[in-house]
Amino acid sequence: MIAKIKQLLAEVEAMKANNAEELEALRIKYLSKKGAINDLMADFRNVAAEQKREVGMMLNELKTKAQERINALKDEFDSKDNGSCDLDLTRTAYPVKLGTRHPLSIVKNEIIDIFGRLGFSIAEGPEIEDDWHVFSALNFAEDHPARDMQDTFFIEAHPDIVLRTHTSSVQSRVMEVSQPPIRIICPGRVYRNEAISYRAHAFFHQVEALYVDKNVSFTDLKQVLLLFAKEMFGADTKIRLRPSYFPFTEPSAEMDISCNICGGKGCPFCKGTGWVEILGCGMVDPNVLESNGIDSKTYTGYALGMGVERITNLKYRVNDLRLFSENDIRFLKEFEAAY
Numbered sequence: 001m002i003a004k005i006k007q008l009l010a011e012v013e014a015m016k017a018n019n020a021e022e023l024e025a026l027r028i029k030y031l032s033k034k035g036a037i038n039d040l041m042a043d044f045r046n047v048a049a050e051q052k053r054e055v056g057m058m059l060n061e062l063k064t065k066a067q068e069r070i071n072a073l074k075d076e077f078d079s080k081d082n083g084s085c086d087l088d089l090t091r092t093a094y095p096v097k098l099g100t101r102h103p104l105s106i107v108k109n110e111i112i113d114i115f116g117r118l119g120f121s122i123a124e125g126p127e128i129e130d131d132w133h134v135f136s137a138l139n140f141a142e143d144h145p146a147r148d149m150q151d152t153f154f155i156e157a158h159p160d161i162v163l164r165t166h167t168s169s170v171q172s173r174v175m176e177v178s179q180p181p182i183r184i185i186c187p188g189r190v191y192r193n194e195a196i197s198y199r200a201h202a203f204f205h206q207v208e209a210l211y212v213d214k215n216v217s218f219t220d221l222k223q224v225l226l227l228f229a230k231e232m233f234g235a236d237t238k239i240r241l242r243p244s245y246f247p248f249t250e251p252s253a254e255m256d257i258s259c260n261i262c263g264g265k266g267c268p269f270c271k272g273t274g275w276v277e278i279l280g281c282g283m284v285d286p287n288v289l290e291s292n293g294i295d296s297k298t299y300t301g302y303a304l305g306m307g308v309e310r311i312t313n314l315k316y317r318v319n320d321l322r323l324f325s326e327n328d329i330r331f332l333k334e335f336e337a338a339y
């Protein structure tokens, strides 16, 4: 009996298995009800009384060792991840939550879509720009306040390099390398040196449009603006233009639309006026055309630009600009239906 136990102990210590099936075979051979160790247990009653204590201890040791060895081999398989037999192909998959488009992307894409149907193609440019493309080429005077450190982020070591303050820099980049007809739309992120609050942010998004060709007139601009407003805010939307000033357009105007919340009757949102401002526009200043290598005697053009946050606010009443960049999933989930 003792010899048999010793032999099994040696076998158990040398146990090896190459896969789960082999391991299971070992478990059956030694540890199952009809296994070798149980057979010995059954024989235990035949052991002479004076040997019972010693044999009993050896038997217990054998059983423990066998169980430990099997467990150790099993751990090896599990850690190797060898196509574990725990894999249950019939189990229902975990739900995969699809993300939603960001509200600014939804609105930006809608603007691009409207202008795309009018023949405008997308142009993009760098967010880190040089002074020429952001200011000089666009007719900003040397002492224009936008060039002030308080309004614009300059790179300290290179005062000529700025974070673009408007996407108009893309207009000059396109004009300097191409000749009319030019019909582009420039969506992108822009930066201003502003303290962050519910109504101002250090970065926001713009979409600008530029059309340069022979005989482009203010009438063309107005027609495009009206069409855009109706497509974006509904067929009943009215527009009005107020004279304004921008360095790169002459004449310049700001456009209001009839308040889409009260329908023009007057409400707190439009401060009782029935109108809300949505964009700036104008005829491209001849100086800008000339600075960018386009003959201002042959060609004219119009430009318009709007803040994507502003349009999104009007469409979805997002009153705090900070929500757009906080990535709060509760806020973003509200736009699931819009996408």
Ligand SMILES: [Zn+2]
Pocket: 259, 260, 261, 262, 263, 264, 265, 266, 267, 268, 269, 270, 271, 272, 274, 275
């Ligand atoms: Zn209103």
